Amino acid sequence: MLPDKAPERRLVLKDRVTSTNDLAKALAKEGCPDWTVVAANHQTAGRGRMGRTWVSDRGNALQFSVVLRPKAEPSAVPSVTLTGAAAVALALEDLGFRPAIKWPNDVLLSGKKLCGILTEMVSGGKSAPFVVMGIGLNVGNRGFPGELKASATSLLMERPDETPPDRTDLAKSILNRLEPLYMAFCRGDLSPALRVCRRLSWLKGKPVIFERDGKVMNAVAGDPDGLGRLEVFLPDGTRETLLSGEVHLGLNLRD
Ligand code: BTN
Numbered sequence: 001m002l003p004d005k006a007p008e009r010r011l012v013l014k015d016r017v018t019s020t021n022d023l024a025k026a027l028a029k030e031g032c033p034d035w036t037v038v039a040a041n042h043q044t045a046g047r048g049r050m051g052r053t054w055v056s057d058r059g060n061a062l063q064f065s066v067v068l069r070p071k072a073e074p075s076a077v078p079s080v081t082l083t084g085a086a087a088v089a090l091a092l093e094d095l096g097f098r099p100a101i102k103w104p105n106d107v108l109l110s111g112k113k114l115c116g117i118l119t120e121m122v123s124g125g126k127s128a129p130f131v132v133m134g135i136g137l138n139v140g141n142r143g144f145p146g147e148l149k150a151s152a153t154s155l156l157m158e159r160p161d162e163t164p165p166d167r168t169d170l171a172k173s174i175l176n177r178l179e180p181l182y183m184a185f186c187r188g189d190l191s192p193a194l195r196v197c198r199r200l201s202w203l204k205g206k207p208v209i210f211e212r213d214g215k216v217m218n219a220v221a222g223d224p225d226g227l228g229r230l231e232v233f234l235p236d237g238t239r240e241t242l243l244s245g246e247v248h249l250g251l252n253l254r255d
Contacts, residue, residue, distance in 0.1 A: 007035040008164040014038070018045040019054075020064070021118060021134040024065035026155045028122065028130045032067055039064035039171060049105065049118055053070045060140035061155070062167040066121055070186050074123060077131060078244050079229065081105050083185050086131050086196035087178035088115050094173060095165060097158065100202035103221075103230050104127030104244055107137075112153035114138055132255065135174065190228055200222045208232060209250035210242055218250050231243075 010033060017023050017040040024038040043063055046054035070080060081104050088107045089099040097116050100108045107115040115137040123129040138154035155164040181193045203221035210217055210232070219240065222231035229241040
């Protein structure tokens with residue numbers, strides 16, 4: 001039932017694609033095996049969460065997508081993103097960086113976004129259900145335009161005096177870190193990924209705002225719970241859990 005031995009990876013490498021997630025989805029619909037990895041040097045229509053555009057600086061960004069076919073309850077599948085975030089963070093720690101994970105899908109360095117993860121679940125149609133986990137990580141960018149300037153970083157910007165890691169090696173390290181976390185997830189055990197996400201949590205203790213039933217709510221972030229949902233504490237002391245969706249940093253009402 002479950003992949004007990006290390007999965008075999010199949011690599012599809014392209015110079016240019018619209019989006020590695022799109023190509024991975026198309027291959028998955030045609031029946032490609034689990035752990036098919038689609039990587040590209042450049043994306044012309046990279047996608048982020050919430051319908052945003054993901055801009056990839058040609059030759060400077062690592063972007064790849066993995067086709068996964070977890071035999072998990074559909075309701076548990078969104079938390080697979082945490083295995084990706086934890087894998088990226090561990091691979092960065094292996095290189096001596098000090099990453100933080102902004103639940104559920106961002107990895108930060110120095111408080112700025114280095115990496116985003118877009119997990120898409122496809123359950124209908126003729127093909128078996130699958131997940132495409134797309135990872136975008138800024139490697140050799142020297143700077144960012146416009147509003148990204150204040151909020152984004154790259155490995156080169158964090159260590160300007162060093163040659164940034166080779167993108168292929170970095171992708172391999174992330175996949176090596178992902179395998180055991182994902183295999184545990186497939187056994188219904190999210191705890192290895194959760195341990196990493198809690199240890200490196202960027203949101204914990206910070207004021208956050210989120211939307212519930214069309215209302216903007218203020219709260220303080222806690223840890224992800226056992227199912228990977230974010231615990232938040234409202235001013236009246238009640239606890240809520242957020243499935244995914246957008247959490248923004250809020251105002252610190254005590255300052
Ligand atoms: C986000 O932070 O909003 C998620 C960004 C995910 C970007 C990656 S790059 C590889 C894959 N292909 C895409 O089009 N998006 C993901």
